[in-house]
Amino acid sequence: MRYMAKVRKAPGGSARHATGVGHASSKLQKKKNLGPPPPPQRGGVELVDPRVQEQLKTYDEALGLFHQQKFSRAKQVLEDVLKGPSKELADRARVHLKIVDQRMKPTQEQNPRSAEEHYQRGVAMMNIGRWDEARESLDKARKAAPKADHVHYALAALDCLTGEADSALENLKMAIQLRAENRYHARNDEDFAFLQEDPRFTELLYPEKDGLAG
Incomplete structure (x- = not known):
């Protein structure tokens, strides 16, 4: 009398299925772990805080005056930039203030020729x-x-x-x-x-x- 051979599950079949589920679960977990997108920036300065946006606007105004060589007015506006919350913008303003102070110095000791x-x-x-x-x-x-x-x-x-x-x-x-x-x-x-x-x-x-x- 012949016996019917039993159909056996492939070794590790259920394990492979479990591994696949685990891999998909890992992907979902990674997606869940992704944080919010980084805040908008300009030149390394974060622009989320409205006060920083206003400080940046003031800084741009100061640069415009600086390039027009209106140093006295530029100095006043640059000093306003120092009052804002962004240290990055304040540091940039200090650099320009040093240049402005140099340009505004009386030049009696100099002897311009050209x-x-x-x-x-x-x-x-x-x-x-x-x-x-x-x-x-x-x-x-x-x-x-x-x-x-x-x-x-x-x-x-x-x-x-x-x-x-x-x-x-x-x-x-x-x-x-x-x-x-x-x-x-x-x-x-x-x-x-x-x-x-x-x-x-x-x-x-x-x-x-x-x-x-x-």
């Missing part, structure tokens, strides 16, 4: 309200580099600060002729507020309104 050195000294004198010394240095810079548009632009700004409209317009016109981009800079430059009501200033900055070429 047009650029006279220009830098003139701007430094403007920033601390020493108009006569500023004009002396900027005039020397213009004489040494008559086609330097930024020198004419600085002289135009100085003329506005000292209430000399005709000279300001003449210098600004020359700055624009040498470099057309100066027209757009002057539109947003608070140093030219003195000329805002002068129709000649409007014609110079917005020639398209009258069909004039720049």
Whole structure:
């Protein structure tokens, strides 16, 4: 009499099934262990705290003033950055404050020779309200580099600060002729507020309104 062979389960079959379940469970566990996404950052500065966002906005404003070489105003805004909660932004502000302080130092002990050195000294004198010394240095810079548009632009700004409209317009016109981009800079430059009501200033900055070429 023949016996029917019993069907045996493959050795370790149930173990393999258990291993598969365990592997899937491990994946689920890993997914559960994933934390929330990192907070948004800019240049290594976390932007979650609204106070940090405001501090960053102030820092950007200070940099804009710094690049326009308006060091006196830039210093005030940089000092406001120091009051914010982000140590990273405060450290950056301190670096720029050191540069600003250096640029604003009276340069009597220095002996500027090149047009650029006279220009830098003139701007430094403007920033601390020493108009006569500023004009002396900027005039020397213009004489040494008559086609330097930024020198004419600085002289135009100085003329506005000292209430000399005709000279300001003449210098600004020359700055624009040498470099057309100066027209757009002057539109947003608070140093030219003195000329805002002068129709000649409007014609110079917005020639398209009258069909004039720049």
